[in-house]
Amino acid sequence: MSSFQVKVVGDFCNIRCTYCRNRDFDQDTCVVMKVGTLEQVLDFLTSLPQKRIRTHWHGGEPLLAGKEFFDHIVRLQKAHPGISWANAVQTNAILIDDEWASFFRRHDFHVGVSVDGSKRTHNINRVNRAGSGTFSQVMDGVEVLRRNGVTLSVICTVTSKTAEYAEEMLCGLVDAGFKDIAFNVFYNTASRTGDDPHALTAAQWLSCLIELFESWLELNDAAVRVRELDGMLAWTRSKTANLCSYRGLCHQWFVVDYTGELYPCERFGRSMCFGRVDSLASFQELFASPPFLDWKTSISTLPRRCQSCGLQPLCHNGCVAHTASDSQGVPLYVYCESRIGFYRYVCSRLEGKERTDDATETGYVNPVAR
Numbered sequence: 001m002s003s004f005q006v007k008v009v010g011d012f013c014n015i016r017c018t019y020c021r022n023r024d025f026d027q028d029t030c031v032v033m034k035v036g037t038l039e040q041v042l043d044f045l046t047s048l049p050q051k052r053i054r055t056h057w058h059g060g061e062p063l064l065a066g067k068e069f070f071d072h073i074v075r076l077q078k079a080h081p082g083i084s085w086a087n088a089v090q091t092n093a094i095l096i097d098d099e100w101a102s103f104f105r106r107h108d109f110h111v112g113v114s115v116d117g118s119k120r121t122h123n124i125n126r127v128n129r130a131g132s133g134t135f136s137q138v139m140d141g142v143e144v145l146r147r148n149g150v151t152l153s154v155i156c157t158v159t160s161k162t163a164e165y166a167e168e169m170l171c172g173l174v175d176a177g178f179k180d181i182a183f184n185v186f187y188n189t190a191s192r193t194g195d196d197p198h199a200l201t202a203a204q205w206l207s208c209l210i211e212l213f214e215s216w217l218e219l220n221d222a223a224v225r226v227r228e229l230d231g232m233l234a235w236t237r238s239k240t241a242n243l244c245s246y247r248g249l250c251h252q253w254f255v256v257d258y259t260g261e262l263y264p265c266e267r268f269g270r271s272m273c274f275g276r277v278d279s280l281a282s283f284q285e286l287f288a289s290p291p292f293l294d295w296k297t298s299i300s301t302l303p304r305r306c307q308s309c310g311l312q313p314l315c316h317n318g319c320v321a322h323t324a325s326d327s328q329g330v331p332l333y334v335y336c337e338s339r340i341g342f343y344r345y346v347c348s349r350l351e352g353k354e355r356t357d358d359a360t361e362t363g364y365v366n367p368v369a370r
């Protein structure tokens, strides 16, 4: 089933996280999607064969589009009675007030907030225009959402500056009342070089995952769900994790920019455009178009190391945006070794072996990949 991220304000944001890709774009003018474009987007989405359409309202900071814009979303969706809409919004929560919260509750929007762990780790990277940490403002917004009964999940971005505080990040989020937690590893998907000072190495990400796993075991609270751990625990039962970066289905993710242009998954930026929602007659036309078919073929061709890897059916060369080309130009998942190492680590712990603080003891280097 296809999923859509709609960038209602393009790349504009009200804060200035030090790792954010928006740093590279104009941050002086906030341009909001026109209502006419929104109408075209929703009409286009209804050309999909599916009757349930999942839409993630994104930015920059999507709430900068304003309450009236979100009223239009709901009003226009109701004009398509045969469709069941699943709406989600990812926000830094700073603009949240009772009116926003009650809107999300009333219209059953799933709200994801971006909080990078404890107050200390969050404030390392998530700062305002003046460079001050935003944790307190974010938690004020979270409190308003909770008071209004909104169901929340949280995304915590891990950078090279915070990776060593994995336990603090997880416990900080749990202490702040979050139960549905995801950790995003930071990799600069624009440069794809790993040179970004915030990017994690495979070894750093592996150590971070191990620390998260051990901290989660220590919490001993089944109500706390950590997406990355759930994914790996599914692997140990030979099940595919319910997460795009494990499923090899990137061609089902689309982003619609505030201009109405269609691109692959948001993580790619705008390196290729499939067309505009007002020039493509339907999704069927998009799915049959040469740019889309070329893209689909390019991402489904697995590198040689994956073809001979026992974990390939569960991994599919990871996140397509988190790749670096080898000397022959073949895109390789940069966190392959973290994945294999973590798999081995979790298996050994489930077999009752003691924890080890030395990640290399898991033999995290993929022998098949050499």
Ligand code: SF4
Binding pocket: 244, 245, 246, 249, 250, 253, 265, 266, 267, 318, 319, 320, 321, 322
């Ligand atoms: S590019 Fe990465 S984030 Fe995007 S759909 Fe693929 S795996 Fe998921």
Ligand code: SF4
Binding pocket: 305, 306, 309, 310, 311, 312, 313, 315, 316, 317, 318, 333, 336, 337, 339, 340, 366, 369
């Ligand atoms: S070689 Fe690495 S990236 Fe490829 S399938 Fe195996 S674990 Fe995944």
